[in-house]
Amino acid sequence: MRDFFEVRDVHVMRSGAHGPLPVLGGVDLRVGRGELVCVVGPSGCGKSTLLGVVAGLLRPARGRVLLAGRDVTGTPAHTAYMPQQDLLFAWHTVLDGVALGLRVQRVGRREARARARDVLAEFGLEAFADARPDELSGGMRQRAALARTVLQGRDVVLLDEPFGALDALTRLDAQRWLAATWRAHRWTGLLVTHDVGEAVTLGDRVLRLSGRPAVVAQEVAVDEPRPRTPGVPDERVVRTVLAGLGVVPDERAPDEREPDERAPGLPVRLP
Template sequence: MTPKLDLQGVRKAFDATKVLDGISLSVREGEFVSILGPSGAGKSTIFQILTGGIEADGGAIRLDGEPLMSRQDRFAFMPQRDALMPWRRIIDNTTLGLEVQGVPRRAARDKVRPLFAEFGLAGFEDHYPAQLSGGMRQRAALLRTVVQERDMLLLDEPFGALDALTRMGMQRWLEAMWKRHRWTALLVTHDVREAVFLSDRIYVLSTRPARVLHEVPVPLPRPRDAGAEGLRQASAIEAVVLESLLNPEATEGSNR
């Protein structure tokens, strides 16, 4: 089966600093894949290339089997912070991506409003971002992202700024939403537990210049918080990922 997204040998340097050193990875339709690595490894640089912010220096990127080139608008991108505009009500923050695409504000509101209940935001349409909790703001940001109905979600450490308890709750919520909608998603994170909890597969990157150390499958049943046996299996996979990060020479290029 042709991958939804396929990167082969992608390279990037900024002046004399090499950031990506031949990154190869793929994401299949309806799959949740994570890119995990140390801070500064170039994870977010991959997203900048995919969304057209910068150009790769080499390698190939294909979406649905065709060269990506100018097709960056096929991605819906959610950044590390919610990026909600404080002067816009939540209903108008969630319609922003549609409005940028040229959808009239009234039509955009009509499209977004029925989703507020599913995203746990019913009754908060006319609130301002400052009136919402961190978790609610992130749900609003994800609603703004997915309502654009792009082919694929790019999630750049979306819960990194949240406290531990809120982050755990958001991870469970996101897994349930993904299971319901089967979005094709690529997540950047440095949180091993988050990657294992959410993903079907994990690509572990080295320090800069980044290369793929290890591709780790996550063959756990969903939902992921399914009792003691599920926790034991998740812990075993977390150990594999941590070993890849702590002992890269022993695991580079391997699959388990």
């Protein structure tokens, strides 16, 4: 698959009590057009920081973000970003909340609302167009936030643990909606999650970040055909990623592992 966007040798430093702290230590990744790649890693390793760099909200100390070969480092106009919270304004109806991204892009109110209404139907929320966010369940709020994100029509969709606050059953339903939306639109996406099973269910590939300063330490392709069943991920892929995280032992013989996996901690760069 041809590369659509690329993160090249990205380094990020944070201010600490005793001087600068390295967060990202040379991250390299590539994502093809229409590909959904999931990122996992230890807590605090810099996954959300990486999304901030790709979104153009953070400028790295070193490195570049490329979109179709064009340097877009530090420019946010190419991405739609869905953070961990739904960020639906309490005083907006669901319809106006979903249309907000288009209004920010200076799309007229009438057109923005018409397009938002179409998307609400796709997400099963058309009956709640005139409701306020506090009238929705947690899963419905996340669906509305995802609809708002996708409706912006950006080149890249970034999802930062979008279902982290949901209960287990609602989370599975939200995963189903996300997978269906991706299949319908085939947008290019990067999704951060703490849930390895979720990553394997949703992603074409799973990238594992190391501890700080983070690099891409492992890449695992998910070959299971779509559509997949939320909550029933490919166990082989899950165990491979969990072994890389040190959660379960790696049961493969050394000669069955990829060359770069035989040396623990060695950064793996995408081809």
